[in-house]
Amino acid sequence: MEKDIKISFHNYGFRSFITVNLCQECPRQDNKGCCGLYSPVFYPTDFAYWLDKKPELINFILNLPNITILNTSITVNSPPDGEGYRCPMHSLESGCLLAQKLRESICRYFVCPGLYWQDELKLSRWKDFFEQIFEHEITINNTIAAKMQSENLSLRVPEQRSACFEFMKKMVLELTAAMPEMFTTLPKHEEFWIRRELAFGKQWLL
Ligand code: SF4
Ligand code: SF4
Secondary structure: OEEEEEEEEEOOHHHOEEEEHHHHHOOOOOOOHHHHOOOOEEOHHHHHHHHHHOOHHHHHHHOOOOEEEOOOOEEEOOOEEOOEEOOOOEEOOOEEOOOHHHOOHHHHHOOOHHHOHHHOHHHHHHHHHHHHHHHHHHHHHHHHHHHHHHOOOOOOOHHHHHHHHHHHHHHHHHHOOOOOOHHHHOOOEEEEEEEEEOOOHHHOOO
16 A cells, blocks of 8 residues: 655754654554564753753652663663563553653654655755764763763663763763854755555554
């Protein structure tokens, strides 16, 4: 079955994201789609944004039952759900509990491979944009991780956590003060339609 699908690109600098209208009727037909196969990992750029916009998320994530805390990241491990898993931040009623800009980068950029949007010539500038932004964010997070290591700061130490989050916020502000040119060369929002052959259930690969 072929379907016309709307893909939308949202340019918010380091909090940019992609949406597709297909999610409302996800071909996986399991009420969780890609959120059933992923455990989100939050990094300094995410914590810095949370501290600014929704600081209560820090305690929320720290109090979730199954998290993995490393020096500068926190993974929210998805518990088993049916034949697969389900992200603890996913609700049956409304999908992800986090607003788009509060999500980590994979959750903001992921589009199921069956849409292979990157192959569309008309979308190539958005492909370049998201590839660059992804790399840029990794560089920022690695820079912060190295600096925190040199300062003997780690999220693994409960007494240091407040200081770690403040340190991350300060460094993200410094490292993103000069915004890359690519942020200004693309519009805030742009929508496109693509036609694709759909498969259903596990035939729709993730
Ligand atoms: S698998 Fe695709 S359609 Fe389904 S929720 Fe994820 S991105 Fe949306
Ligand atoms: S954080 Fe949200 S978008 Fe990411 S896997 Fe969990 S429910 Fe899905």
